[in-house]
Amino acid sequence: MQTTRDVESTLKATDNLKNICPTILKSNPEVLPTLRMSTCPPLAVDRLIGLAGVNNNLVKSMENEHKIPNRLSAEVQDSELRKIGEIIERMADPDIFVWLNRIEPATDTEIHRAATIVADRLCGSVANPIIRNAQEKRQLSAIRAWLDARGYKHIPSGEHTKFNSLSFRHIRFSYECSHKARRW
Numbered sequence: 001m002q003t004t005r006d007v008e009s010t011l012k013a014t015d016n017l018k019n020i021c022p023t024i025l026k027s028n029p030e031v032l033p034t035l036r037m038s039t040c041p042p043l044a045v046d047r048l049i050g051l052a053g054v055n056n057n058l059v060k061s062m063e064n065e066h067k068i069p070n071r072l073s074a075e076v077q078d079s080e081l082r083k084i085g086e087i088i089e090r091m092a093d094p095d096i097f098v099w100l101n102r103i104e105p106a107t108d109t110e111i112h113r114a115a116t117i118v119a120d121r122l123c124g125s126v127a128n129p130i131i132r133n134a135q136e137k138r139q140l141s142a143i144r145a146w147l148d149a150r151g152y153k154h155i156p157s158g159e160h161t162k163f164n165s166l167s168f169r170h171i172r173f174s175y176e177c178s179h180k181a182r183r184w
Contacts, residue, residue, distance in 0.1 A: 020085035
């Protein structure tokens with residue numbers, strides 16, 4: 001609910017995504033993740049940098065530190081922020097922000113609906129890496145248990161085993177894995 005309220009504040013500050021100007025981005029750099037999640041498709045940081053053709057450090061500073069780097073001159077800041085705003089406005093999701101291509105202003109219900117969708121995207125973008133990392137740990141644990149049950153020994157990272165110390169079973173397993181890979 002708090003994220004939805006934050007998105008609603010961003011929408012209000014940007015005139016419901018109709019005015020994403022450098023002044024707004026300078027005074028509220030923390031809104032960039034919300035704006036990225038407002039596009040179709042939602043933009044990753046690196047994709048925004050590439051599409052807008054802007055300074056990598058500027059975008060990452062806005063994302064991570066919620067500030068504009070001081071090293072950029074005011075003219076460069078305005079130019080770069082204008083490019084970001086143009087990309088966001090051009091790529092704003094028309095299925096979420098239904099008011100963008102019409103004359104009538106957005107209703108409160110439409111704004112709340114859009115804010116809820118973008119808030120869900122924001123929460124998902126934070127949760128997905130956590131879920132992915134947990135799934136990877138479960139998968140590695142299952143693979144390790146499977147290998148342990150078949151007599152394989154874990155060799156910690158950085159340690160090496162000489163080829164002539166491997167048993168026939170290890171060599172055969174390696175061959176079977178590579179042979180199956182070739183068949184696919």
